[in-house]
Amino acid sequence: MFIGLDLGTSGLKAVLINESQAIVAEATAPLAVVRPQPGWSEQDPAAWLDAADTVMRALAGQVSLAQVRGIGLSGQMHGATLLDRDDAVLRPCILWNDTRSAEEAAALDADSRFRALTGNIVFPGFTAPKLVWVAKHEPDIFAKTARVLLPKDYLRLWLTGEAVAEMSDAAGTSWLDVGKRDWSDDLLAATGMSRAQMPRLVEGSEVSGQLRDKLADRWGLPKGVVVAGGGGDNAASAVGVGVVTAGDAFVSLGTSGVLFAASDAYQPDAATAVHTFCHALPDTWHQMGVILAAADALNWFARITDKPSATLTGVLGALQAPGRTLFLPYLGGERTPHNDASIRGSFLHLDHATDQSGMTRAVLEGVTHAIRDSYDALSATGTQINRLIAVGGGSKSDYWVRAIATSLDLPVHLPVAGDFGGAFGAARLGMMAATGAGVEIATAPQIARTIDPEPSLTSAFAEAHTRYRASYGALKGLT
Structure with missing residues (x-):
């Protein structure tokens, strides 16, 4: 054992x-x-x-x-x-x-x-x-x-x-x-x-x-x-979820958000604010985009509305095209791609028609746009993502996961229930050290479901992401 x-x-x-x-x-x-x-x-x-x-x-x-x-x-x-x-x-x-x-x-x-x-x-x-x-x-x-x-x-x-x-x-x-x-x-x-x-x-x-x-x-x-x-x-969580070879990645929707991609080459681009670190396995590296408020942004909005986050997301129904309202999830600053400790979050383009569901969608979309920022930053370093697994509490929302899949134009795989986090990855590394086993034991978990992009909405999410990126510059001028 x-x-x-x-x-x-x-x-x-x-x-x-x-x-x-x-x-x-x-x-x-x-x-x-x-x-x-x-x-x-x-x-x-x-x-x-x-x-x-x-x-x-x-x-x-x-x-x-x-x-x-x-x-x-x-x-x-x-x-x-x-x-x-x-x-x-x-x-x-x-x-x-x-x-x-x-x-x-x-x-x-x-x-x-x-x-x-x-x-x-x-x-x-x-x-x-x-x-x-x-x-x-x-x-x-x-x-x-x-x-x-x-x-x-x-x-x-x-x-x-x-x-x-x-x-x-x-x-x-x-x-x-x-x-x-x-x-x-x-x-x-x-x-x-x-x-x-x-x-x-x-x-x-x-x-x-x-x-x-x-x-x-x-x-x-x-x-x-x-x-x-x-x-x-x-890195230990990546070993736990089987993200150990080039092309494999996971998106974590925890308190913070992480887009983690394994790489078999060292290919840094510090200016993107992508983290380029060694992986926990020999001759392997990883690239990581980090956003400081993912599920934390939704939890913040849940506190403001005095509604459980699951209640807020559970009534959204099928994925919709992003509305005019934007949410920038920089509640405590941001890392990738801005490296900006002073920027703060904001709702933009609220009007009389904006309701609670619209604001909830804007929060989920804002975090999705931030993950797209990390995806673009990783792509700029030459990292490719062929298989993406979603983990963390936010991955329980199908609406959110489908928004991410549509924004990135990638299928997102949801593993079966289980703990595939840092402790499990550490146990696998202990098994490798004790037995001489190699990377082959770091298999991906069984996939329960795959959520595909919504083709009719990919262009709408791309347009909204463009507006989101432009809004950062405007918000920066106010801080």
Whole structure:
């Protein structure tokens, strides 16, 4: 059997799978985010360890773990966990959604070496600008920093005693030469860091260490359980949903929205604000468009109307051509393709005839247009999408999925009910590391239904997307 641990922002999830990759047990433990100042977002790394102990004990309470052979890790990306020479935590971890280092990120991004070597814009949420901020505002802590680990890799240190990162997560630090899959000494030096402060690197499907004997005894696991490199949350989710070869992609309609496409080549275009990262598997990369409010935009509108989101979408009926009303879903800024932290959302072209259903459709269409923006940005890098799977809570709305299929002019496949997220992908990576299995075990889930584009509406969605893109420029002039 194999365990996947997914260290998210709001909780840590564990799944246990058998040799047939069926989930036989699962457990979760909540985590809290602390926001001591506006724009700050932090967590205490000790809480991650407590959560891991909680979920492992919960698994052991459901089924014997005596046959476990491997553990895989997935987790929230970009967080800066600062340790001293004794591996003691120096300050709370600065998380991915912390924006305090916007000024430092802009300064690093102005150094052409960062985009040239990482293939990405230096976003404020990435790890390197956080360390520059610490050096400027907390110099005593910076001087004591002997090691920097990403969140799941601090969990790995506790599990194994090994300071290790893997390629997909390391690619989001702004310190990795993403094409060479190695730390860049030049980029480290540009932020006052050195290779000695970085963990060693492995691929996500490789062994990174073995579970400490004392933890194996505590949870009833055998000695010698291997811990795989694992993956950043989206890369691990891609392994879970079988998006591991060029041409395969998934669209996630969760709180945020992600269009994730696997690639067998490194083909960055940082100016598009597409994330170009290593995948969790060797010799594989991925391109990712990210929008910051997908289902979150619908949930926001549901709060405004005091109606459940399922009620709002459940009465829409058959897909309609987009109306004149537009919704720009930039409730907390936007990443792809704008890289704009200050832009905010807006309804445009409301009139006396606009009703609740029309506004609901506009919200769904606005997120759909934003996903089309990411699709166009990925296409500009040379990435092709031949097979698209939809996951996340928003994929329960047939109206929304059909709108996306029509806007992209691609069929969208809906998997059977089940958990194919980061924890499941991490368990698959643990299985690869423990057994030597290859990418062939990362199969796509069984497809329950396929939602096809509505041919009579593709041109209407294309025209609406053109108006949507033009509206961004007008809205930008007001912010």
